[in-house]
Amino acid sequence: MFFSGESNLALPCARFKVTYHLWGSQNEAYAKAQDICLEQTVEFPDDLVPDGVIREHIIGHIESFGRCGEDEYEAVISYAEPVAAGELTQLLNVVFGNISIKPDIRVTNLELPDSLLRGFKGPRFGRDGLREVLRIEDRPLLFTALKPMGLKAAELAELAYTFALGGIDIIKDDHGLSNQPFASYAERVRICAAAVGRANAKTGRHAIYMPNITAPFNEIIDRARLAKEAGAGGYLICPGLTGLDTMRAIAEDDELGLPIISHPAFQGSYVLGRSGISHQVIFGQIVRLAGGDATIFPNFGGRFSFSREECEGIVKGATMPMCQLKPIFPCPAGGMSLSSVPEAIKVYGRDVIFLVGGGLFKHGPDLLENIKYFKTIIEG
Amino acid sequence: MFFSGESNLALPCARFKVTYHLWGSQNEAYAKAQDICLEQTVEFPDDLVPDGVIREHIIGHIESFGRCGEDEYEAVISYAEPVAAGELTQLLNVVFGNISIKPDIRVTNLELPDSLLRGFKGPRFGRDGLREVLRIEDRPLLFTALKPMGLKAAELAELAYTFALGGIDIIKDDHGLSNQPFASYAERVRICAAAVGRANAKTGRHAIYMPNITAPFNEIIDRARLAKEAGAGGYLICPGLTGLDTMRAIAEDDELGLPIISHPAFQGSYVLGRSGISHQVIFGQIVRLAGGDATIFPNFGGRFSFSREECEGIVKGATMPMCQLKPIFPCPAGGMSLSSVPEAIKVYGRDVIFLVGGGLFKHGPDLLENIKYFKTIIEG
Numbered sequence: 114m115f116f117s118g119e120s121n122l123a124l125p126c127a128r129f130k131v132t133y134h135l136w137g138s139q140n141e142a143y144a145k146a147q148d149i150c151l152e153q154t155v156e157f158p159d160d161l162v163p164d165g166v167i168r169e170h171i172i173g174h175i176e177s178f179g180r181c182g183e184d185e186y187e188a189v190i191s192y193a194e195p196v197a198a199g200e201l202t203q204l205l206n207v208v209f210g211n212i213s214i215k216p217d218i219r220v221t222n223l224e225l226p227d228s229l230l231r232g233f234k235g236p237r238f239g240r241d242g243l244r245e246v247l248r249i250e251d252r253p254l255l256f257t258a259l260k261p262m263g264l265k266a267a268e269l270a271e272l273a274y275t276f277a278l279g280g281i282d283i284i285k286d287d288h289g290l291s292n293q294p295f296a297s298y299a300e301r302v303r304i305c306a307a308a309v310g311r312a313n314a315k316t317g318r319h320a321i322y323m324p325n326i327t328a329p330f331n332e333i334i335d336r337a338r339l340a341k342e343a344g345a346g347g348y349l350i351c352p353g354l355t356g357l358d359t360m361r362a363i364a365e366d367d368e369l370g371l372p373i374i375s376h377p378a379f380q381g382s383y384v385l386g387r388s389g390i391s392h393q394v395i396f397g398q399i400v401r402l403a404g405g406d407a408t409i410f411p412n413f414g415g416r417f418s419f420s421r422e423e424c425e426g427i428v429k430g431a432t433m434p435m436c437q438l439k440p441i442f443p444c445p446a447g448g449m450s451l452s453s454v455p456e457a458i459k460v461y462g463r464d465v466i467f468l469v470g471g472g473l474f475k476h477g478p479d480l481l482e483n484i485k486y487f488k489t490i491i492e493g
Numbered sequence: 494m495f496f497s498g499e500s501n502l503a504l505p506c507a508r509f510k511v512t513y514h515l516w517g518s519q520n521e522a523y524a525k526a527q528d529i530c531l532e533q534t535v536e537f538p539d540d541l542v543p544d545g546v547i548r549e550h551i552i553g554h555i556e557s558f559g560r561c562g563e564d565e566y567e568a569v570i571s572y573a574e575p576v577a578a579g580e581l582t583q584l585l586n587v588v589f590g591n592i593s594i595k596p597d598i599r600v601t602n603l604e605l606p607d608s609l610l611r612g613f614k615g616p617r618f619g620r621d622g623l624r625e626v627l628r629i630e631d632r633p634l635l636f637t638a639l640k641p642m643g644l645k646a647a648e649l650a651e652l653a654y655t656f657a658l659g660g661i662d663i664i665k666d667d668h669g670l671s672n673q674p675f676a677s678y679a680e681r682v683r684i685c686a687a688a689v690g691r692a693n694a695k696t697g698r699h700a701i702y703m704p705n706i707t708a709p710f711n712e713i714i715d716r717a718r719l720a721k722e723a724g725a726g727g728y729l730i731c732p733g734l735t736g737l738d739t740m741r742a743i744a745e746d747d748e749l750g751l752p753i754i755s756h757p758a759f760q761g762s763y764v765l766g767r768s769g770i771s772h773q774v775i776f777g778q779i780v781r782l783a784g785g786d787a788t789i790f791p792n793f794g795g796r797f798s799f800s801r802e803e804c805e806g807i808v809k810g811a812t813m814p815m816c817q818l819k820p821i822f823p824c825p826a827g828g829m830s831l832s833s834v835p836e837a838i839k840v841y842g843r844d845v846i847f848l849v850g851g852g853l854f855k856h857g858p859d860l861l862e863n864i865k866y867f868k869t870i871i872e873g
Contacts, residue, residue, distance in 0.1 A: 271496065288536075296501065
């Protein structure tokens with residue numbers, strides 16, 4: 114042999130489980146499951162994998178395998194916890210790194226042992242913590258975005274003031290507002306945070322402004338700091354653009370500690386095909402591992418393509434038991450009109466944040482009236 | 494109106510162009526193109542977009558639209574350069590952020606003006622720079638990986654020594670080697686770098702060791718530093734796990750300055766469906782924007798699913814003119830056997846790095862002999 118094959122893996126060790134849907138004949142699907150066990154760990158020809166610890170513990174184990182549809186099979190594969198190294202980056206690599214490049218494989222559930230989950234702080238606020246910040250006990254939350262891109266910072270701040278005055282709970286930057294020269298981050302964030310503060314002083318409410326801190330690697334921490342110092346109440350992050358672990362690091366940073374809302378930009382490719390990662394996992398479970406307190410996704414029936422069942426999958430991932438990781442808010446969005454809110458309440462219940470952007474402008478010519486109408490629907 | 498709609502956008506401004514393939518009838522595809530112009534910029538209802546600068550310059554322009562197949566159309570859409578804010582994160586957001594969630598849209602080419610490209614340093618070494626580091630003028634480069642995961646660090650170092658002694662040019666960590674307790678990063682990197690150094694002293698060659706620095710946000714810079722101090726010759730990074738901009742930041746950091754090879758883990762979902770981003774763009778052009786000096790991808794005919802045409806697309810993206818951004822090496826990999834190398838040389842020519850991992854062990858029982866055979870094929 115080329116090496117002794119002994120390993121320092123400490124035994125016994127916990128294992129984490131990943132559910133995969135696999136397409137093909139039964140034999141093809143089972144071969145895919147066997148291949149995943151190698152591909153995601155040793156990435157080595159089966160006949161050369163050393164016997165002993167590496168073969169018995171390092172490579173994945175097929176825990177179960179069964180048919181779940183026409184030419185569709187479900188395999189649960191477990192991996193030794195130390196393989197994930199306690200890192201979100203390496204955990205995601207084991208779950209779906211190389212096999213993201215192989216067709217007809219979809220991650221549909223993560224079952225992570227408490228010992229692994231305890232290594233992640235997860236959402237700092239979660240659903241209940243965000244309600245405390247806003248001092249709103251049990252109704253759905255009202256959420257909107259500052260747009261359109263291209264406006265001067267002063268006009269965005271004026272909109273922020275009107276939104277807060279009218280009763281919106283969370284006012285975020287549109288996720289395309291970055292640090293453009295026509296409305297720079299520093300100017301925009303300072304005056305928008307101040308505008309929401311002025312409105313709160315008038316209304317007695319506790320609305321918050323969440324700037325978009327999606328930014329280059331070496332600037333994002335400074336943007337978060339500036340936002341907090343300016344009086345912003347949280348951060349909007351697109352982890353598909355920054356890297357998921359960047360969001361986690363910000364969520365776990367005690368000095369930056371503000372609520373975080375995760376935006377799905379650049380992540381749609383994981384869910385659109387049948388190969389990929391399920392809505393529940395990428396917009397639910399992974400957002401929680403990465404410290405999001407709420408997860409934005411396009412609601413069914415809007416201008417995107419998610420089904421009601423897929424949206425319910427996200428709610429499941431956002432709230433299912435994951436050791437100490439707090440449940441988080443689902444934020445259906447994406448071309449929601451005010452008229453769709455009552456139907457959506459039936460689906461999501463009261464633990465939901467409704468993100469209505471353009472729809473708030475479309476309802477009628479008076480923005481304050483539109484906001485009041487939005488509030489009436491929510492409270493009624 | 495809700496706002497004046499004036500904008501501080503400085504005019505005139507350059508525009509960057511993105512080519513999209515769109516599926517559907519001609520009317521559906523054209524409607525998609527119109528929708529992209531709004532969705533990727535103002536994200537606002539068309540009838541409410543303010544006239545003037547925002548309507549004329551901030552929203553995308555359809556520069557061309559034509560049929561390119563059965564129910565398949567190609568639209569070139571341009572965006573004002575300042576909308577990208579000089580940031581890779583925001584540039585990617587404009588190119589494909591929200592529309593990653595909409596079906597039947599694929600990014601197939603980026604045409605970025607010199608003024609935008611000059612804001613990126615791109616690959617520090619590029620193809621020619623990496624050749625200078627290795628002092629190899631014109632043959633294909635030999636590249637392999639330390640594996641299988643689970644081995645003790647000392648055994649990985651022994652392999653690294655043998656690889657370098659036998660004549661491999663670049664020896665990387667397998668991309669699943671992170672900071673597992675059974676072969677910690679610090680120990681592994683120090684002894685593997687030393688092992689390759691010892692082999693070089695014996696052979697007179699200039700082989701390099703490239704540890705995998707894919708790591709959490711707050712650890713990756715320290716890992717890169719440790720690697721450089723230990724005498725490593727470059728960095729392996731999976732930008733799909735760290736975020737693309739993390740790789741860019743490391744590439745642009747003068748103190749860390751070593752060659753970077755980009756690994757495609759967790760990025761396959763962008764290319765597998767018809768919605769997504771083309772091979773040329775995600776594994777070619779974007780890797781260069783993000784500072785990779787070489788781009789690993791699964792070769793056609795291996796254990797993955799890429800076609801020869803798709804691999805040729807990556808070579809195009811790795812080498813096409815992009816202002817001052819250096820051309821980079823394609824690294825076909827993914828279950829390449831030694832016997833497939835001669836055919837691959839016909840396709841890729843001499844400016845290529847062949848990554849043969851498990852195949853190097855499979856050829857015969859003597860690793861040094863296998864490496865010699867690999868060298869003979871390359872040099873012959």
